[in-house]
Each structure stands twice: as structure tokens, then as C-alpha cells.
Amino acid sequence: MSLDYENDGALHAKLIEEVLSQYPDKAAKRRKKHLSVAKSGDEAGEEGEVLSECDVKSNIKSIPGVMTIRGCAYAGSKGVVWGPVKDMVHISHGPVGCGQYSWSQRRNYYVGTTGIDTFGTMQFTSDFQEKDIVFGGDKKLEQIIDEIEELFPLNNGITVQSECPIGLIGDDTEAVSRNKAKEHEKTIVPVRCEGFRGVSQSLGHHIANDSIRDWVFEKKDVEFEAGPYEVNVIGDYNIGGDAWASRILLEEIGLRVVGNWSGDATLAEIERAPKAKLNLIHCYRSMNYICRHMEEKYGVAWMEYNFFGPSQIEASLRKIAKHFGPEIEEKAEKVIAKYRPLVDAVIAKYRPRLEGNTVMLYVGGLRPRHVITAYEDLGMVIVGTGYEFAHNDDYQRTGHYVKNGTLIYDDVTGYELEKFIEGVRPNLVGSGIKEKYPVQKMGIPFRQMHSWDYSGPYHGYDGFAIFARDVDLAINNPVWGLYQAPWKTSPSHGRAMAAE
């Protein structure tokens, strides 16, 4: 039920001009390529109608000193792709900080006995000291792996997540991993995700994908035969339980999920994945690489889908079912019908409270487009969106989602985002923890769109109800009406509505 609206492109163009005027010339010239206003696009083929063109440069180096919001390759590998694999120990290899700051922060839910057979919310670090930098850390890594085997014997494997110094001092983590894997008869995966590689988290995703290809696939005899309806879910990190709220739907339409990559995953789920019939990819940005590999090498087809909000869920369920034929299609229709009353009730309850509210988004590599329709299902309007680490193919896909006149910002700087928000004054901003508090200080409601602000799941039908509730409670809380001291200005016009 895509909404029909157009954004104020003239205002947005003016805002872009204004922020660029504040940069030194050299930086202004570089930043200009990352900012644009979406324009009406041409009709497109299979993917549906392209609503607009989002023509910006992306996936290039951030400018020094401007307060980019991006992270690093280590964050992309340890934090995103590998970290959630629950029965493996992930060593943050290098100094203590990287592992400390990323410890338990992505809310990749899992079931297991932490510290015994699962290790998700733990911080394993080699805690590099000066002598390790000077003399190299390979010996230390060997000892660490031995100590892990002794103290955490039920681990099903180990990954070595390299931090910046490892690549600079010339350590050979591959040799250590190979030798120790043989000795302990375990999967040990070295990942060259040093933080200085690439320009953002994105290269870390790619490197992590490649390490699955090179160090996991075909390393063991996998005794598993897949049936006709077996699929993998790729790129769902089970944040707040997203993957579970998705899995339940896929099972209801008659599919079996062999591997969920990588939220709540075990190593076995990764190893068996090439046997499945179809890869369903949610976060295209972080895991398309391995899908392409599995297609080429094992003939596993892949398909993008979107489980944010009922419009996209319905479309995705039908698209997935079509791949498997009439039997599954029939079940999919039943599932859609089963959940329709829930969807109607959620929309009936929340849409009147949210209708017409404007939203600005700034997230990672998928959600800046994927969540748009979920807001629109609630009658809300997306006025601006942008990615931390998207590539050109993501911006192409964004055209299917955003309306003419939408403000587009790639690798936005702290300064730009603040000025854009000030200029647009949206009713809600959805972004990350670093953006949350500045936005709220301005009196604008905010939801974290990486961690679901400690709520979730947001995927699936069950998740949509939670999403709607959360957006409502953010926008309609009475606190926003209390910002002005009454003796300073005329009484403020709060727009709070009591919770229902």
C-alpha cells in the first residue's frame, strides 16, 4: 500500500547548498558528490517501478576530520558477520579496545549456555601489549588458541578477527590458524579485517564472506541431504530476535531453514548451507558476496526479500513461494490471510496516530531503503534517507523505494546531518546511538534503527506490531511538549497522545 507523495526537493537542494558552503573548498567538492535530491526515474523491469533516481557517489573514502559516522572492517566482520555465530569463539586479535567497545552491543539474540557451549555475549581478546607489537603476536595467538581449547572445550571453532596492528606488523595468522586447526581438529578461521582496510564496515563484510568460502566450505564432509523446500536465510543477524520472527513465517509457508546467517547460527548451519535449494538474502549489502559464490560454485539460486512491514512481507512471501510452485504458493496465501487481521488491527490502531508524520533515516547498508515501506504502511512519509556504507548497487535499489524530492545523503557527516535535521524538522529520526542524543536535544523524537533501541524484533508480522508501537511511543510521548520553560515563551504545543 505504497503512499503517494512528493517531497520538497527545492528545500532539500537549498539545504545541500548551505552545508556545502561551510566546508573548505577541497572538502566541499568531495562532499558534493555524496548529497543529492532524488529525481523522478524511468520505469524499470522486474523489480517493479523505479520511483526515482538516487545519484550519489558511494563506497569511497571518508574525508578526515568531518565526523563520519562510519565504522571499520573489523566492525563489519567481527561485529556483523562472524560475531553472531554462537558456538564459535571469536578472538578480537590485537589491543583490548575493539573487542571491548563492540562487546554485546549488536543484540544478536541466541539460545545457549554462554561460556559453555555458546560464546556470543563474551569478549575474547589477545590484549596486545607493546612487546607483542615489537616481537609479533603469532606465538601469543598459538597459546591463546590452546588456552581456549582447555577452558572452553565445547567450542565448535574459532575465528581470529585481526585488528589494525596485525596487518601492519606482518603477523602470519593464517599459518597459526592452519597449524592449530590441524592440531586441535577444529575449524579455525583467520579473518584479515584490520580496521584500516577499505573505507567502512563494508569491506569487513566482504572479507568475512570470503573467509567462509576459503576456510569453512568444503573443509569437512557434511552429512546432510536437503529436501526440496530447504532454504538458507542470509543476512539476518537476529537483532532483537528478527530472524526468529522471520523463520516462523518461512516455516509456516512450508519451507525449512537449514542455516540462518548469522544470527543464532552454529557453525553447522554455515557448513550445510551449500546443500540448500535457495538462499534468501535480507541484508544484501553484507552478504551478497557469499550468495554469488554459492550460486556459481554450488548452483544455489538467491533471492532478495524484505520482511519489514506488511506490504513488503506479503510481496516477499509471494515471490519466495512462486519459486517453489503452487503447493507453497497456496500456503503462502493462507499465511498472508491468517495474519491479515493482525495487520489490519495494528494499522487501525496506530495509523491515525502517525498519519502524515515525516521521517528521516540514516542507517547502514540495507535499512535506509528496506524499512521505508514499513513506515509508509503506517501512513508516514520518508523525507530523507542515506547510508553509511552502501555501494552503487544499493543506491540503484533505493530508487524503488524513495519518492521524488527525497533528500539523499551518503556517508553523512555529523555537521550535515545536524543541519539537515534542523532544516527539515522531521517528526522522527531513525539512526544510531551516536545520532540519538543530539537529535533528541533538538526536541525531535528518535528511534535507533541499528539496535531497535533495545526493542524488537521488527521483522515479520509479529515484528511489525512492535515497530508500530515503538514509533508511536517515540512520537507521541508527552516529553517533547515540555522542552520550553513556560516563563520563557508562549506555552508549547505538545502533540502527545496517551498510550493505548
Added chain:
Amino acid sequence: MPQSAEKVLDHAPLFREPEYRQMLAEKKLNFECPHPDQIVTDQREFTKTWEYREKNLAREALVVNPAKACQPLGAVFAAAGFERTMSFVHGSQGCVAYYRSHLSRHFKEPASAVSSSMTEDAAVFGGLKNMVDGLANTYQLYDPKMIAVSTTCMAEVIGDDLHSFIENAKDENSVPRDFDVPFAHTPAFVGSHVDGYDGMVKGILEHFWKGQERTEAAGTINIIPGFDGFCVGNNRELKRLLDLMGVSYTFIQDASDQFDTPSDGEYRMYDGGTKIDDVKAALNAEATLSLQHYNTRKTLEYCEQVGQATASFHYPLGVQATDEFLMKVSAISGKEIPETIRLERGRLIDAMADSQSWLHGKKYAIYGDPDFVYAMARFVMETGGEPTHCLATNGSSAWEAEMKELLASSPFGKDAQVWSGKDLWAMRSLLFTEPVDLLIGNSYGKYLERDTGTPLIRLMFPIFDRHHHHRFALMGYQGGLRVLTTILDKIFDKLDRETSETGVTDYSYDLTR
């Protein structure tokens, strides 16, 4: 179907619904290839034994769940305590995203810092160009009064020299020649965040004091608080005490306003902090006092070099530690401790006397930064408690010796053990083998609370999963009152929980305690 619009269930109740429980059980059975339950149970029980503890404590290389962060976090925190100062961290950009997130999650506040965004080419050629462009951009976009430069480990490993880089950048007009760009090398592979704090504060003082003439202003005092997640409450409380005494003082590094800006519609990127003019004038102070010895070792050395008297404390919390701090201030400033403060002290003692029966003999495990652990152990002993395990991942042998001396000074410390350099996975073994009544630490301790059943009291940075505690002081007599109440609440809540079963234990569910 468990979900409904009338009563929306989020993750906590949703996944306890039968549909999801069954789905997860089948996932485990059919797809996860788990270890048999018995093996998992056996291993879990084994980790509770003395045998496992010995292996665990014998670890030499692997660190699991440490209670420390890296140097640049301390430097970024330190810079946030100066007027309109932007932190500029030279090296990889991901690090800066981490520091900002880490600070924001604790303070529930904006945390600004920029990076020089070095990538693979900078690793080969050095990051000079990044520094030159970066300083120019930061200066123009964020209108700072000072840019405080520190380093990530990448820049340290390749050996970038901040002093010459900054000079170069000034030569290329990135910032005006006379613009203040103090710096500190903050290698993540040396020490911890408390050392990064030390380095940055020293860097700032050196920047302003070097080559300046010192004219001692008798009776004036500088106070350096150290890395403190409770700076918002603590700094304000200490200023109140110093104002009551009428002391002439300067806080060197004060992030209490920066990390507690009001919500009134305006986003303040900078707020409060030590004024640059005050940093300059602080050279003339008679003495510099550090509230956290292990956060300021190099800084105090430098203060001595310029001719100031110095003294350091271990996070003045509790009765005697506050007494000593105030008496030292009084001795240097020549100002008497006023009667109002003596009455405040009396009120803390009064509260401790009222509650002593609930505190006497309670056993504690305490972990955190070295000065905090020292302070807590001391206060616990003042209440008649026993600090059974005192652990600081970033504690040194000097700290260990000081702790042992403190513990030997009281009969309540006679069974205490000091664990320097150990982590929270070691603490897990300690809690299983030698259990205590209460655990004092930070949010990471919640996993220990879950695994061992030891109630956790959050009094140390970082606190992510409880809100606003850092807005209240822990230091001074007022702070002591808050710490006391927090501990007592934990004790009473636990007792109520344990005696609340109707008809079974509820005879002990007393109305008055």
C-alpha cells in the same frame, strides 16, 4: 498466534510463547548439531570447581571479559572536559565510532570526536595528509576553541609523529598558527583508558604551560578528577564542598556539563569544561590534587616539575577518604572546613550507624579501575563489610601493594584477596569457589550476576543498562550516603525476594527492617 494489536508483545514475552519455543527447540534439534545436553551440563558444573579455577587463573595469554578499555577512550573523555574542545583521533575511523558510542551509551548524551580516517594508503605513506586536511575540516566545520589530538594504535604502529604533523598542518594553514592543538600519543597496546586520560591531560597542560613564567598564587588549588563515569554528579558535589569552604580552585578537566546538557530544543555540541584561560592560569596554583592517583601519574610528575605541590587520592568516597581530601584542601588553602560540612559528615555517620546491622560482615567482590576499587574496598570496610575479592584488570603491582596495605589496616580486610591484571572470567571462578554476598562493578558484571547469582551493584563506568546513576555523586559525604543507600536497597530487595513465598518463607517478610 501470540501477537495482537491490543497487547503488543516484544522480544521478552514474545519468544516465551509456545509457538516460538517449539520452533527454537526444533531448530536446535534439526539444524544446530549441538553437543548433548549432558555434556553441556557437565562442563557447566565443571566451571564451578576449584579445578577449573586453577586452570582459569593460570591463563597467560588469553583475556576473557576484561574490565578495561584502551588509551584513546581516556583521551577522548579527557578532552571533553575542556572548553569548546574537539577530540581529533589520528588513525583508523572505526575506533572513533566506538569511543563515541561507548560514551553515549553510558552517559545517554552526545559524544563528539573526529577521526583522521586513515586507510590502507595512509598505512603505507603515513597519515600526514590526513592530519593536514582533517584539522582544516574540523576547524572550519565545528568551530572549536581547541582541538585535542590523540592516536589509535594504527598511527602508533606506523610511527606517525604528532608534534611534527601538527606543525606541518599549521604551516599549511589548516588552522591558524596560534590555534591550540595539544596532543598526546595514546597507544592502545600500552596501559588502559586511565593512561590515555593521563596522557591527554598532561599534553594539554604542557601545551599551555611550557615556557611560561610561574608566579605562585598561594592557597590556590587545581583539581584533576581522572576518568570518571560519575563525573557529572561527582564534580558538581566536590565544587559545592569547595565553595562551602571558600577555596580558590580550578578543575582541570571537567566533563560534568558536557555530559549532562539540558534538553530545551538546542543541541549544544560543546558545554562547560575548563576554560582555556583557567588552564593557563592554573600554572600558578600552589598545588595540584589528583582525585585518582592511577589516572594522573605522569600529569602529577609534570606538575611537580613546574614547581607545584601535588597530592593524589584514590577516588575520595566514604568517610575517611573524604576526611583526608577535605583536610588536605584545608591545609593547602588555609580555609577551615565549615561547620555545615561537619554536620553533613555527621549525617552520613548517622545513616551508617542506623544501618550497620545489615552491613556488618557482608562479603563483597569489587572490580573496576584501580582507584575506584581502592575506594570501594575502604568504604566497605568502614561499614563493617569484607572486601573478599578486589580485582582491577588494569591494576599494577604498585596498586596491588597499596591495596594490600589498605586491607591489612583493618580486621575487615584480613581475608581479602587482591587480583591485579585479572579479568571477569577469572572473577567468575572466584565467585563460584569463594562466594560473596554482593558484587560491585559495572554493567558487564550482569553476566556474573546471572551465572553465579551474586547481586550486582553498578557503581562504575560503564553503566549501559541502568539510567541516570551517573548524575548522582558517589564522592564526598553526600556521595557516601548514596552509595550506602544503593547497597542497602540491594540487600533489602534480595531479602524480600527470598522471603516472599506465601505460607513458606513469608514470616521473615518483615514490614520494618
